[in-house]
């Protein structure tokens with residue numbers, strides 16, 4: 001009869017079986033921990049593509065304001081305010097101002113001041129973007145809404 005205070009030694013075969021079961025349990029727990037992480041988004045949602053550009057009175061005729069973080073150039077004229085995207089329509093580089101208008105540093109596309117293509121490979125003109133007015137009176141540019149060239153928002 002076995003002594004209650006001195007348990008029988010675990011046979012080698014039983015020990016290996018227990019070790020195998022423990023390893024399988026750890027593998028399952030690790031897999032479940034990995035699955036628990038899947039529903040979380042791996043990237044941050046994109047920031048809003050609408051942004052406030054300032055008060056209408058900041059855009060007196062002749063005013064030019066470049067909003068670097070949005071790659072948009074706003075101009076104030078007698079007709080109102082307009083916004084031009086500075087994103088090249090070829091592969092998305094940011095165009096730089098040049099004496100003739102804009103030039104893309106990546107593959108050499110050239111645009112007029114109104115965004116018309118004068119040298120490729122850009123397939124389309126620069127985009128003119130919708131300008132509107134927010135409830136607080138400030139101007140809002142929506143980078144998702146393209147408007148016809150030379151369309152000005154009269155505040």
Ligand code: FES
Pocket residue numbers: 088089090091092093104105106107108109120121122
């Ligand atoms: S990205 Fe502008 S010319 Fe290629």
